[in-house]
Amino acid sequence: MKHILTIALLLTASITMVSCFDKGQPNYQYMPNMYQPVGYETYGEYEVFPNKQEAMLPAEGSIPRGWQPYDYPNTTEGLELAKVESKNPLPVTQENLDNGKYLYDIYCGVCHGEKGDGQGILAKNEKILGVPSYADPGRVITEGGTYHVQMFGLNSMGSYASQTNEKERWQITMHVMNLKNTLEGKPLLEVETPMKDVAEAIAVMIDETSEEGHGEEGEEGDDQENEEQH
Numbered sequence: 001m002k003h004i005l006t007i008a009l010l011l012t013a014s015i016t017m018v019s020c021f022d023k024g025q026p027n028y029q030y031m032p033n034m035y036q037p038v039g040y041e042t043y044g045e046y047e048v049f050p051n052k053q054e055a056m057l058p059a060e061g062s063i064p065r066g067w068q069p070y071d072y073p074n075t076t077e078g079l080e081l082a083k084v085e086s087k088n089p090l091p092v093t094q095e096n097l098d099n100g101k102y103l104y105d106i107y108c109g110v111c112h113g114e115k116g117d118g119q120g121i122l123a124k125n126e127k128i129l130g131v132p133s134y135a136d137p138g139r140v141i142t143e144g145g146t147y148h149v150q151m152f153g154l155n156s157m158g159s160y161a162s163q164t165n166e167k168e169r170w171q172i173t174m175h176v177m178n179l180k181n182t183l184e185g186k187p188l189l190e191v192e193t194p195m196k197d198v199a200e201a202i203a204v205m206i207d208e209t210s211e212e213g214h215g216e217e218g219e220e221g222d223d224q225e226n227e228e229q230h
């Protein structure tokens with residue numbers, strides 16, 4: 001009898017507790033700070049913001065990190081000016097050239113061809129017409145102009161400003177200049193030796209001279225003696 005009473009009591013208690021539980025609401029929180037972030041959550045709804053939206057447009061005039069302004073306008077005059085004035089800011093290193101070729105083969109080769117002669121697969125199949133050779137004397141293709149057309153495109157050529165970043169566009173430009181040099185039978189861009197390599201080369205030279213110095217003092221002699229002993 002006593003047992004039945006206890007069981008009935010427990011049952012009623014648990015049913016009462018469970019019946020009021022709303023799955024849509026969070027359960028009782030003992031230390032709410034552990035559950036609820038103090039800062040605003042991305043895309044959260046808060047009274048303090050316009051339309052209660054945490055996600056807002058950046059303040060007017062803000063620029064993304066690493067973004068550089070490009071001052072030449074998307075006009076024929078802009079292209080002509082960029083051709084004359086704009087210069088590649090990157091040093092000619094093997095790394096820049098290699099990455100330039102890598103990106104060029106991905107983005108430009110289909111039309112301009114691996115050699116830059118305007119004989120890419122799309123040009124050959126006549127999917128795109130009027131793809132020039134970089135050596136086309138009528139165009140006077142320069143590094144500034146090559147960067148400019150990557151920024152804005154030119155007629156049936158699209159812009160590459162969203163696929164590549166500034167550095168990548170200049171690397172591609174560097175490769176284009178070498179393709180042009182090859183087509184025109186001119187020497188390739190001179191590759192600068194990074195300071196790291198220069199320092200290493202000097203270190204080796206110093207090492208060699210100091211070894212020679214020792215050799216004269218008798219190290220060689222020691223070696224010979226050792227050899228004789230063996």
Ligand code: HEC
Pocket residue numbers: 104107108109110111112122128129130131132139140141142145146149150154155156157158160172173176
């Ligand atoms: C869809 C085919 C296509 C692709 C891909 C393409 N181009 Fe072009 N490109 C053209 C055509 C067509 C022209 C000629 C446009 C004109 O003068 O009307 C051109 C012109 C050029 C010129 C000459 C601009 C001048 O001064 O007259 C350069 C330099 C150039 N492209 C570089 C590139 C580079 C670098 C890439 C890769 C990032 C690239 N192109 C990708 C089709 C393409």
